[in-house]
Amino acid sequence: MDFLILNNGFPYLSVLIFLPLAGALALLFLPGDNTARWGALIVTCVTAIISLNLYSGFDPTTAKYQFGEHNAWFPALNICYTLGIDGISLLLVLLTTLLMPLCVLGSWKYIEKRVREFMICLLIMESSMLGVFMALDFVLFYILWEAMLIPMYLLIAIWGGPRKTYASIKFFLYTLAGSVMLLVAIIALYLKTGSFSIPNMMGKAYSVDFQYWVFLAFFLAFAIKVPMFPFHTWLPAAHVEAPTAGSVVLASVLLKMGTYGFLRFCLPITPVATYMFMPYILWLSVIGILYGGFTALAQQDMKKLVAYSSVGHMGFVTLGIFVLNKQGIEGAILQMINHGITTGALFLCVGMIYERTHSRELSKATGIGKYMPIYVTFLTFFSLSSLAFPGTNSFVGEFLILVGGFAKSIPVAACAIPGAVLAAAYMFRMLQKVVWGSERNPDQAWLKSMDLSVREIIILAPLLLFVLWIGLAPTPFLDVMHTSVTHLVAQVNVACLDSVRVVQVMGH
Template sequence: MVTLVTTFPILTVMTFLPLAGAAVILLLGDRMARWFALTTTLVVCAVSVPLYLGFDKSSSALQFVETVPWIRSWNVVYGMGVDGISLPFIFLSTVISVLCVGASWTAVQVRVREFYAALLVAETAMIGLFASTNLFLFYVFWEVMLVPVFLLIGVWGGPSRIYASIKFLLFTLAGSVLMLVGLIALLEATGTLDFETLAKTRLSSDLQAWLFVAFTAAFGVKVPMFPVHTWLPDAHTEAPTAGSVILAGILLKMGGYGLLRIALPILPDAVQLFAKPMLVLSAIAIVYGAYVTLAQTDVKRLIAYSSISHMGFVTLGIFTLNRSGVEGAILQMINHGIVTGALFLCVGMIYERTHTRDIAEYGGLSTLAPVYSTFLAIFCLAAAGFPGLNSFVGEFLIISGAFKTWLWLGVAAVWGVALGTTYMLWLYYRVVMGDARPQFQGLRLDLNAREVATLVPLALLALVIGFYPELVLGFLRASVGQLLTAAGSGVMAGPL
């Protein structure tokens, strides 16, 4: 069994299967396209199973490694592999892809083939990015991801989709081209782009600082960190449901993953140098994002802004540079992918029926759509950090990490949690409670079986991780330990 796992190029197959599926879908009819996309994404999930079963949790080394020489003139190899940090993201990518296909079943009615092809290309980019073991391949998938998401927003999005898609593209491209210069400078300085080799190389502090600026420009836009977050509300709001789910579920995580994979191990001195400003920006994102969220009147925009606040927790956790902070940040990225993805799915489902996203027009869904209201309750509570649900664990770890670093950070984070509870519960109150709106009386508002099947996996994940976070944390432990040794943890202590 073990030999089979190590010789079968499981990661390559998982990465390029969706791409092959996309090519086939373009030749099919619209009806077939849906079923074929669903089959492809499910097969990818099935193929991924040995990855979790065969993974050695006690090791921080890369596993399931595949290496093939690629571009000899630049000393670039095609390298795939996973460690404890990338594995949960690959899991999330495969699951979210299946759910996106399900969520778009009836919502997408124009250019169906192209839609599913774009979705599958995005899946290839997501899995490939998290499985890359060198920076070149990472960058290639990072950029490839832009194209399908640009099309998803721009072709199948809302009224001002073109504006949103161009804004998204230019913001992320402006960040990522700086990463390209950083990547090239790194290649020039060290002669390699392999993550493991780079982590063992000690670069000069000056070079590290410049590289940190270049890479953080790319990652910060993707996360998005304050003050380069302004593309996010437009992109999330205008994107079709599946696009919002991919954006919130995976794309934002690429930034955090990049910080963990590149900034912390390869640029440890620069991380120490810049940790404090990054922590302050994270705290601003948490509190500012939460206040802006409170002021929103559009459901989708509200969830989009809440992402800024939630991703602020993630960067806060990463830059505390202690175990609970970093583990919490990774867990919180997974949680945010599950919960915010689910919330976007919920919004999409009700929007398909009511065609409005204005919170003021909603009310009393509890009597008209009890199943829907139940799911929404689970996810709103999860987003609010309710104990027993997944986000509680992540936020708790991050906040304890923050208090260890700097008292005021912990205070800002707790404040953010309080505000988060406020906006989520207030949203739930306005949408679900109260008297049923007369204009919704004749509509069949409650969920059908397909939609329930789309939400159940996410609800289960929220509950299971909430009660047994070890399920994710167990994978992380060894790799995070290794990461923090590389990043020289514990140097940051005491008040500023």
């Protein structure tokens, strides 16, 4: 247990997991739509406030897992209830807890039918998402990873758009099919190490063949979740049909689980295989960046545009992870957070337009800048952030990733650069249309009195704050991850050097 710093005081992590769940249970027995709204808001806010303690109590000088909790759960198979966070997961946990109140607020008016069930689903989602980032036991991780499918499926299937059936089943099938092999890999690892403890599985000298297969099983599960090209086809469907809060949760948190999986499992558990597969994954990432960019450029549906831009942005994240150096990985983690903030905000923006015009078509939303100045101000900042304009959060992330990329391989990084240009192209295209449009704009004057309400400003303002904060002063965010990332890079390098040495020795 030397990897875990046990927390003997207030069990922050357990409380964070179980508070939303308890809230969901309570809502089950409380009638009334407004009770459900306020109840969910209070629960998510309390969770967010409690989670802030994690940041203040976090010790950035150690790579060990902090706020640890460790209890026996199922001794016959050596399954434990182990929780802990390190520099990699801390920011993701905070991202989740801080976004959830905004999701609840964002659905305040958008969701009109079956409000209570909707809020219950959101709260269960929050519990399982937080658990995924905190779990240090593979079975616990897997249970939460899969359990999350149920509320997410219901969010899309019940409150979704016209093609919700298709989108929700596709989402469920894709992600489930991806993770069944993950389960086999988990069991195989358990049989090698004798426990399901994730840190225990790291840094073990598995045979290269074994690492290959485990890596492939991991890769399939996580690449579908990210989603990486060519596993991305569920994403646009799910995003377009999901209600706003569903899209936000999906884009901001769910996708991060895939990249988090790469960082937490692929790199430290199967370093040699990671090293071997690295070139292919880097090129897949580059394809994803360019493909996402080009496809986004062609979209008429704003939600689809943002969805495809996600494919591109997540391509940057996987690129950063698999260059396997400190800048790249730090950039990737920061970019995960940035994408969560920016894309979440963009989906909220699209949702706000949809609530007014009941359309997500770009052509219907042209030229509203004149009538909704506050709205387009927010939209402009988030779009600039999405295309990584200097001074916004994504710039820092993408810059770090590209620095790491150039250090690893100049061709790969050079090919990713056009992705950044494409991002500018599709975002400016959208901005130009929404803000100014052309002389053939539809009459938008009726929107004049319908600029953002106070509630909507409250939703978007904190996100804008973080966009600028990370963009101008990223140090507090990067500082917490330095030690963990250094440790991770060392883990990978040591294992790879060892295996190279073995090969050399055998060669002589």
